Amino acid sequence: MTAHTTTPPEIGGIGHSLKRVEDARLIEGQGNFLDDISLPGMLYMALVRSPVAHARINGIDIEAAMAVDGVLAVVTGELMAAHNLAWMPTLSGDTQAVLATDKVRYQGQEVAAVIATDPYIAADGAELVDVDYDVLPAVVTPQQSLDPDTVVIRDEKEGQTDNLAYEWECGDDAATAEAFARADRVVSIQTHYPRSHPAPLETCGIVADVNPVTGQATIYMTSQAPHAHRTLFAMVAGLPEQNIRIISPDIGGGFGNKVPIYPGYVVATAASLVIGKPVKWVETRTGNLISTGFGRDYHMSGELALTDEGRILGLRVDVLSDQGAFYSDAQPSRYRAGLFHVVTGSYDFPAAHITCRGAFTNKAPGGVAYRCSFRITEASYLIERLVQTAAYELGIDPADLRFRNFIQPEQFPYETPTGFVYDSGDYPTALRKALDAVGYEQLREEQAEARAQGRLIGIGIAHFTEAVGAGPAHTYDIAGLKMIDSAELRVHPTGKAILKLGVKTQGQGHETTFAQIVAEQLGIPAYDIKVEHGDTDHTPYGLGTYASRSTPVGGAATAVVARKLADKARHIAAHLLEAAVEDIEMAAGKLHVKGSPDQAVTIQDVALAAYTNLPEGMEYGLEDVTYYNPPNLTFPYGSYIVVVEVDPDTGVWKVERMVALDDCGVRINPMIVEGQIHGGLTEGFAMSSMQWITFDEDGNCIGSNFMDYLVPTAWETPRFELLETVVPSPHHPIGAKGVGESATVGSPAAYVNAVVDALAHLGVRNIDMPVLPDRVWEAIDSAAS
Amino acid sequence: MEVTVNVNGTDHTADVEPRKLLVDHIRTVVGLTGTHIGCDTTSCGVCTVLLDGAPVKSCTVLAVQADGRSVTTVEGLKSGGELHPVQTAFSDEHGLQCGFCTPAMMLVGAALLEQNPDPSDEEIRWAISGNLCRCTGYMNIVKSIRAAAEAKATAAAGADS
Ligand code: FES
Ligand code: FES
Numbered sequence: 001m002t003a004h005t006t007t008p009p010e011i012g013g014i015g016h017s018l019k020r021v022e023d024a025r026l027i028e029g030q031g032n033f034l035d036d037i038s039l040p041g042m043l044y045m046a047l048v049r050s051p052v053a054h055a056r057i058n059g060i061d062i063e064a065a066m067a068v069d070g071v072l073a074v075v076t077g078e079l080m081a082a083h084n085l086a087w088m089p090t091l092s093g094d095t096q097a098v099l100a101t102d103k104v105r106y107q108g109q110e111v112a113a114v115i116a117t118d119p120y121i122a123a124d125g126a127e128l129v130d131v132d133y134d135v136l137p138a139v140v141t142p143q144q145s146l147d148p149d150t151v152v153i154r155d156e157k158e159g160q161t162d163n164l165a166y167e168w169e170c171g172d173d174a175a176t177a178e179a180f181a182r183a184d185r186v187v188s189i190q191t192h193y194p195r196s197h198p199a200p201l202e203t204c205g206i207v208a209d210v211n212p213v214t215g216q217a218t219i220y221m222t223s224q225a226p227h228a229h230r231t232l233f234a235m236v237a238g239l240p241e242q243n244i245r246i247i248s249p250d251i252g253g254g255f256g257n258k259v260p261i262y263p264g265y266v267v268a269t270a271a272s273l274v275i276g277k278p279v280k281w282v283e284t285r286t287g288n289l290i291s292t293g294f295g296r297d298y299h300m301s302g303e304l305a306l307t308d309e310g311r312i313l314g315l316r317v318d319v320l321s322d323q324g325a326f327y328s329d330a331q332p333s334r335y336r337a338g339l340f341h342v343v344t345g346s347y348d349f350p351a352a353h354i355t356c357r358g359a360f361t362n363k364a365p366g367g368v369a370y371r372c373s374f375r376i377t378e379a380s381y382l383i384e385r386l387v388q389t390a391a392y393e394l395g396i397d398p399a400d401l402r403f404r405n406f407i408q409p410e411q412f413p414y415e416t417p418t419g420f421v422y423d424s425g426d427y428p429t430a431l432r433k434a435l436d437a438v439g440y441e442q443l444r445e446e447q448a449e450a451r452a453q454g455r456l457i458g459i460g461i462a463h464f465t466e467a468v469g470a471g472p473a474h475t476y477d478i479a480g481l482k483m484i485d486s487a488e489l490r491v492h493p494t495g496k497a498i499l500k501l502g503v504k505t506q507g508q509g510h511e512t513t514f515a516q517i518v519a520e521q522l523g524i525p526a527y528d529i530k531v532e533h534g535d536t537d538h539t540p541y542g543l544g545t546y547a548s549r550s551t552p553v554g555g556a557a558t559a560v561v562a563r564k565l566a567d568k569a570r571h572i573a574a575h576l577l578e579a580a581v582e583d584i585e586m587a588a589g590k591l592h593v594k595g596s597p598d599q600a601v602t603i604q605d606v607a608l609a610a611y612t613n614l615p616e617g618m619e620y621g622l623e624d625v626t627y628y629n630p631p632n633l634t635f636p637y638g639s640y641i642v643v644v645e646v647d648p649d650t651g652v653w654k655v656e657r658m659v660a661l662d663d664c665g666v667r668i669n670p671m672i673v674e675g676q677i678h679g680g681l682t683e684g685f686a687m688s689s690m691q692w693i694t695f696d697e698d699g700n701c702i703g704s705n706f707m708d709y710l711v712p713t714a715w716e717t718p719r720f721e722l723l724e725t726v727v728p729s730p731h732h733p734i735g736a737k738g739v740g741e742s743a744t745v746g747s748p749a750a751y752v753n754a755v756v757d758a759l760a761h762l763g764v765r766n767i768d769m770p771v772l773p774d775r776v777w778e779a780i781d782s783a784a785s
Numbered sequence: 786m787e788v789t790v791n792v793n794g795t796d797h798t799a800d801v802e803p804r805k806l807l808v809d810h811i812r813t814v815v816g817l818t819g820t821h822i823g824c825d826t827t828s829c830g831v832c833t834v835l836l837d838g839a840p841v842k843s844c845t846v847l848a849v850q851a852d853g854r855s856v857t858t859v860e861g862l863k864s865g866g867e868l869h870p871v872q873t874a875f876s877d878e879h880g881l882q883c884g885f886c887t888p889a890m891m892l893v894g895a896a897l898l899e900q901n902p903d904p905s906d907e908e909i910r911w912a913i914s915g916n917l918c919r920c921t922g923y924m925n926i927v928k929s930i931r932a933a934a935e936a937k938a939t940a941a942a943g944a945d946s
Binding site: 508675679680 | 802818820823858859868911913916
């Protein structure tokens with residue numbers, strides 16, 4: 001690896017591919033995941049879920065369940081209502097049922113909970129809870145939902161007379177109309193970004209331990225945002241916040257699934273409060289797939305206005321999103337469709353207009369940012385599919401069309417027609433480098449030859465720009481909480497340190513990379529720095545890890561707090577060396593007098609002096625805390641190229657090459673960055689080829705387990721070739737932009753563009769994801785007829 | 786039913802319900818939590834252990850079926866205080882992220898190398914195709930198992946010479 005470093009390997013600052021600190025426990029089976037937690041006297045909870053998508057509840061008979069030896073309680077909506085907890089607020093300002101009282105509104109909805117002494121007994125009890133349902137017709141598409149004759153799903157909601165969940169628009173309607181009026185060509189596409197599920201291998205769970213005497217609530221929970229969850233628990237349950245301690249242990253993958261607060265968490269906590277014993281609830285896989293945080297489900301129509309020469313003049317987009325029964329997208333409160341308005345992508349054009357509507361349906365709620373920064377995957381997919389379509393319609397090579405419209409390096413900072421200010425980038429260099437790596441021109445020749453022999457080769461390009469790292473407090477909040485984040489750094493007398501974070505890893509390697517940020521600033525070896533996170537009693541406040549915000553926000557806080565300590569260290573060194581502060585230089589853990597490298601002390605000497613030998617008037621200690629309010633989002637980007645071969649007889653397609661160039665600014669730990677990209681490219685492949693949460697006309701979820709909801713194994717997953725460029729973020733303290741989600745955002749369009757490209761000469765322009773072989777075969781077949 | 790299972794070299798005798806899954810037995814009775822649970826349909830493989838040396842999904846074996854047999858879990862991979870080469874390789878090659886699939890992946894890798902000390906990438910991919918990973922995209926898992934094969938070969942050559 002050729003990363004630029006300023007520290008030697010033994011210090012391990014930015015740019016070193018340090019081996020991960022967290023591995024030591026995980027490779028020996030000594031991780032501490034939620035289900036590994038066991039407390040004395042702990043009880044177990046199992047949920048009773050609705051088997052139907054829409055029904056009135058006539059009654060719930062708990063007698064048989066209560067008769068099971070070991071069942072201690074059956075909690076129903078009625079009981080929760082007595083504590084004013086039958087409903088809870090969502091992260092998008094709607095309300096969601098905790099346990100259903102009046103109706104069930106999707107299959108899998110939580111209806112009751114059984115508390116027992118053993119998990120098997122809890123499951124037995126749940127089987128025996130007898131719910132009397134009056135089944136109602138299910139509304140399973142948003143189009144059907146918005147038909148004025150359709151039954152109102154949310155009839156319990158005051159003032160709700162239809163199934164509209166929200167309406168939102170952005171951009172300039174008049175300027176866009178003017179651009180379309182000037183256009184030589186208008187190219188359009190209609191596509192559905194299907195419902196998908198993050199499906200981390202560890203499902204969601206909680207161990208709620210409320211002490212009946214002290215009122216102390218210690219809540220172990222699979223949480224990507226423990227601090228925000230503590231505050232929300234305090235607000236929803238009315239518990240005093242100082243008595244709530246959320247501990248998010250090792251997390252077995254999150255991907256957005258572990259951002260919302262789910263009914264199971266609330267019921268388990270309430271049960272622990274009432275019974276006075278710890279209560280554990282661990283979701284089943286089916287429960288996870290049918291009830292918690294799905295992603296996407298966007299029906300999108302996009303139109304591009306173009307000149308004959310292939311210059312884009314304007315973009316018009318209309319979205320209909322399927323929200324399920326409750327509008328619970330986890331997203332900044334100001335934006336009803338997340339950051340979907342980044343849909344103008346990597347291109348320079350003056351006008352765009354976006355309209356979005358969300359509809360309630362009898363499906364699970366969610367709308368989480370599944371490995372993306374709030375609806376950015378949908379946006380990136382649409383623009384890259386549109387540009388590809390435009391290339392075919394205009395007869396311009398898809399790479400060339402992108403070059404003609406790219407925002408140029410000298411245009412940064414670049415304000416988009418929907419109001420983002422992109423921080424930095426060099427798109428032409430990135431795409432050129434990716435094209436060269438894949439051998440693009442040569443591949444086009446091979447494609448033509450293959451076609452002549454009846455073989456179908458496709459080359460798909462996607463050049464994405466993400467908007468991550470939410471975000472500046474003037475614009476970004478979730479449920480009113482500003483999206484700042486924090487870091488607290490303490491250097492101990494022996495020169496070892498502890499760093500406490502508001503963000504929380506789910507596998508991204510924060511315990512290693514965040515220590516590297518400190519090592520870079522202070523010269524303390526990264527392995528001498530312990531990183532603590534996930535325990536709200538012991539870490540400073542922050543909004544958590546999702547939307548690729550850890551490095552842009554928490555990483556910035558870490559760099560800033562370390563610099564504050566570096567400044568104090570310089571003052572202490574000046575005192576020790578009897579020199580002026582201005583003359584102290586600091587590099588790789590040594591502080592020396594300018595011009596005389598021998599007159600030096602180490603950062604470890606300074607740490608000891610901070611507790612033993614200070615200049616007159618200086619406060620003891622070497623520690624500080626920083627709350628970072630980012631001045632802007634960061635805008636990682638990349639150029640992805642996929643080569644596929646499609647079998648014309650079966651529609652099966654196989655990825656022959658996947659070349660991914662990412663520019664995420666400065667890479668803290670290149671090894672970890674590449675690991676993140678591998679994972680993201682696989683998720684992108686999964687969504688484009690197989691992952692699919694779908695429903696039959698009665699609202700039964702097809703995709704409720706890993707036999708029906710297909711996620712790729714090593715056998716199907718393509719091999720990836722990675723490339724990079726580095727254009728630092730100008731406003732981030734270390735120039736980093738975040739990378740955890742880039743590849744999931746950028747790659748689906750590349751895979752789909754590749755399959756469509758293989759069939760483009762037949763006139764095929766679109767196949768919706770997941771691009772299943774039967775859909776490909778049908779596209780070929782209908783093109784032929 | 787009284788059941789004796791040898792786990793990582795030690796006999797554990799306990800009275801178990803006939804319906805108890807081996808994975809639950811290992812996690813809650815034997816008390817080793819490195820073996821995980823990720824699905825309800827024998828699909829994810831995070832519960833994999835070695836039963837008499839062969840990988841099985843312990844969510845699909847009853848504890849009573851393991852009576853008199855020997856089980857190796859991730860906690861038993863180490864020998865004589867030394868990490869198994871797959872453990873070292875997973876860390877060296879960044880073969881894990883969240884670590885939830887990792888114990889199972891390493892056990893499958895270790896079992897593969899017993900059968901086939903020099904597997905190709907394709908053979909590794911086939912061997913781990915019963916085990917899901919949602920974080921890594923498998924690239925570095927394959928690399929880790931390859932690296933472990935090479936480390937074992939080097940160690941064997943060193944021992945021979
Ligand atoms: S828990 Fe998924 S296969 Fe055993
Ligand atoms: S490392 Fe997270 S599932 Fe494999």
